[in-house]
Amino acid sequence: MCGIVGYVGPQSALQVVVDGLARLEYRGYDSAGVAVLGEGALHTEKRAGKLANLRGALEEHPIAGEGAGIGHTRWATHGAPNDVNAHPHVDNDERVAVVHNGIIENFAALRLELEDVGCKFISETDTEVAAHLLSTELARHGDKDLAAAMRAVCKRLEGAFTLVAVSVDDPDLVVAARRNSPLVVGRGQGENFLASDVAAFIAHTREAVELGQDQVVELRPDSVRVTDYDGNPVEVNEYHVDWDASAAEKGGYDYFMLKEIVEQPRAIADTLLGRLSVDGALTLDEMRLSPEDLRSVEKIVIIACGTSYHAGLIAKYAIEHWCRIPCEVEVASEFRYRDPILDRQTLVIAISQSGESMDTLMAVRYAREQRAKVLAICNVNGSTIPRESDGVLYTHAGPEVGVAATKTFLTQLAACYLIGLYLAQVRGLKFGDEIEAVIAQLATMPEHVEKVLDTVEPVRELARSLADADTVLFLGRHVGYPVAMEGALKLKELAYMHAEAFAAGELKHGPIALIEEGLPVVVVVPSPQGRSVLHDKIVSNIQEVRARGARTIVIAEAGDESVRPYSDVLIEIPAVPTLLQPIVATVPMQVFACELALAKGNDVDQPRNLAKSVTVE
Numbered sequence: 193m194c195g196i197v198g199y200v201g202p203q204s205a206l207q208v209v210v211d212g213l214a215r216l217e218y219r220g221y222d223s224a225g226v227a228v229l230g231e232g233a234l235h236t237e238k239r240a241g242k243l244a245n246l247r248g249a250l251e252e253h254p255i256a257g258e259g260a261g262i263g264h265t266r267w268a269t270h271g272a273p274n275d276v277n278a279h280p281h282v283d284n285d286e287r288v289a290v291v292h293n294g295i296i297e298n299f300a301a302l303r304l305e306l307e308d309v310g311c312k313f314i315s316e317t318d319t320e321v322a323a324h325l326l327s328t329e330l331a332r333h334g335d336k337d338l339a340a341a342m343r344a345v346c347k348r349l350e351g352a353f354t355l356v357a358v359s360v361d362d363p364d365l366v367v368a369a370r371r372n373s374p375l376v377v378g379r380g381q382g383e384n385f386l387a388s389d390v391a392a393f394i395a396h397t398r399e400a401v402e403l404g405q406d407q408v409v410e411l412r413p414d415s416v417r418v419t420d421y422d423g424n425p426v427e428v429n430e431y432h433v434d435w436d437a438s439a440a441e442k443g444g445y446d447y448f449m450l451k452e453i454v455e456q457p458r459a460i461a462d463t464l465l466g467r468l469s470v471d472g473a474l475t476l477d478e479m480r481l482s483p484e485d486l487r488s489v490e491k492i493v494i495i496a497c498g499t500s501y502h503a504g505l506i507a508k509y510a511i512e513h514w515c516r517i518p519c520e521v522e523v524a525s526e527f528r529y530r531d532p533i534l535d536r537q538t539l540v541i542a543i544s545q546s547g548e549s550m551d552t553l554m555a556v557r558y559a560r561e562q563r564a565k566v567l568a569i570c571n572v573n574g575s576t577i578p579r580e581s582d583g584v585l586y587t588h589a590g591p592e593v594g595v596a597a598t599k600t601f602l603t604q605l606a607a608c609y610l611i612g613l614y615l616a617q618v619r620g621l622k623f624g625d626e627i628e629a630v631i632a633q634l635a636t637m638p639e640h641v642e643k644v645l646d647t648v649e650p651v652r653e654l655a656r657s658l659a660d661a662d663t664v665l666f667l668g669r670h671v672g673y674p675v676a677m678e679g680a681l682k683l684k685e686l687a688y689m690h691a692e693a694f695a696a697g698e699l700k701h702g703p704i705a706l707i708e709e710g711l712p713v714v715v716v717v718p719s720p721q722g723r724s725v726l727h728d729k730i731v732s733n734i735q736e737v738r739a740r741g742a743r744t745i746v747i748a749e750a751g752d753e754s755v756r757p758y759s760d761v762l763i764e765i766p767a768v769p770t771l772l773q774p775i776v777a778t779v780p781m782q783v784f785a786c787e788l789a790l791a792k793g794n795d796v797d798q799p800r801n802l803a804k805s806v807t808v809e
């Protein structure tokens with residue numbers, strides 16, 4: 193939530209910062225703004241709405257400056273998304289400019305205190321207090337030491353924040369502070385960068401520096417200095433980003449989401465790469481938790497939000513079946529508020545694409561305080577959640593720019609299956625043959641997804657025909673239920689439609705009253721093999737809704753003729769083991785939601801009111 197960029201070096205800071213913001217716009221698009229230093233003055237421009245509005249304003253009133261620059265793309269928390277509340281915010285003398293990601297929880301008290309000493313506030317934001325405080329502290333330090341002023345300010349702030357600031361008194365310096373909200377440094381040659389996400393500077397450098405909690409960084413063209421809030425130097429972790437700028441380009445597609453859906457087979461293959469050995473065993477070396485740690489686990493708790501939560505719900509079925517360890521799944525935002533029972537024998541699995549969702553991060557911290565072991569499943573290298581966890585399994589989906597999660601969901605599923613199978617392997621469970629068979633099946637999932645993608649054109653046509661529908665319901669059983677939930681979530685967030693998922697067995701306990709003539713109902717049908725009871729039950733459920741007028745859109749295994757008579761539209765997916773079916777069954781739902789949203793004229797990469805990474809609670 194909110195994207196931040198900072199640059200210092202010989203290039204045009206304005207250009208570098210605006211280009212960086214373009215790559216971070218997925219983090220928020222309520223407003224955008226920049227501040228650049230030059231000729232002893234601070235030049236700022238900011239506009240409500242998407243970055244295009246800021247670009248237009250900069251064309252009309254070009255701003256000059258050869259010093260450092262900062263920029264911000266906003267997801268509004270405090271104050272309406274208008275020009276005044278857009279970042280950067282400046283002090284009354286216009287000597288310092290600040291951009292901020294997070295929420296300053298004690299801003300109201302600080303604002304009163306600052307107003308008492310004569311500061312004039314012009315915005316409704318919490319951020320403006322940081323600009324005035326910084327200016328006050330800077331004056332205390334003889335207008336010389338912006339980093340010392342930043343450290344003093346941070347000690348007064350409560351909440352979550354990344355702050356990035358520049359001052360006219362030191363035009364070749366950018367100073368930033370980090371508590372809870374993401375921030376990463378990009379090291380260049382004679383130039384340095386700062387951003388919420390490496391995507392902002394990947395076109396310039398792939399050498400990154402992780403910043404830890406409660407650290408302040410001073411960025412000059414030739415140096416990066418990191419200290420704690422007391423000014424003590426701290427060691428930093430440097431890493432090489434293993435994807436290049438083209439991975440974060442649309443690559444000929446009109447939308448990132450379309451490209452990311454198509455990238456799914458490769459993303460799954462990359463996530464599985466190097467983990468399945470020829471003798472059928474799994475190796476998850478990077479995970480950091482030892483086999484002994486995993487053997488002592490008596491209970492698993494999965495915590496996550498949104499789409500990642502749906503991955504967790506599916507993981508529960510697989511883990512309990514393969515490992516016989518009780519597994520709970522909970523939305524992270526509720527978890528720590530109910531006094532959950534955790535101990536050293538509890539393994540908490542935190543699933544987060546971004547590794548920055550505040551709800552999940554807070555749940556991770558809580559779990560560790562209770563002495564549970566925490567294993568993260570994450571897509572963004574070096575992000576906060578894996579850094580604060582005992583172990584991590586990275587998905588290798590590459591950057592996901594579309595706000596709606598697609599390829600990262602399928603790779604999270606792959607990672608969950610790997611963890612489930614690995615747990616079964618290290619605990620020496622009796623399902624050895626079954627595990628080997630599933631591992632072999634897992635390896636074939638990229639080609640199955642490819643097959644689904646090759647045959648989804650009818651799904652697109654169907655979606656276009658439903659652009660005027662008000663409601664779509666989704667039904668599933670077993671692992672098909674979380675898949676139905678994911679289908680409904682995609683439709684809500686992209687097409688802004690009422691979409692709801694039900695466990696098909698719950699239908700007769702109330703929701704069936706919603707069914708009326710022509711209502712589209714999407715049903716995920718389990719494989720007829722193996723758990724055929726489940727299959728037969730859902731076939732009955734399809735008939736029940738159809739008898740009441742529903743238009744049934746049935747997602748079923750190719751060759752499952754039993755559902756054909758009751759399907760107004762039949763979408764066939766490859767036959768795979770029931771527990772792995774979510775990987776193939778989700779894809780038509782993604783395509784359906786994306787196409788329906790496009791038919792309604794919606795921006796599928798930047799749906800209204802949303803931001804990719806939710807870094808406030």
Ligand code: F6R
Nearest residue numbers: 498499500544545546549596597
């Ligand atoms: C839905 C979506 C969100 C995220 C949720 C968690 O398409 O993208 O529901 O899944 O905000 O985000 P992460 O996985 O980054 O913690």
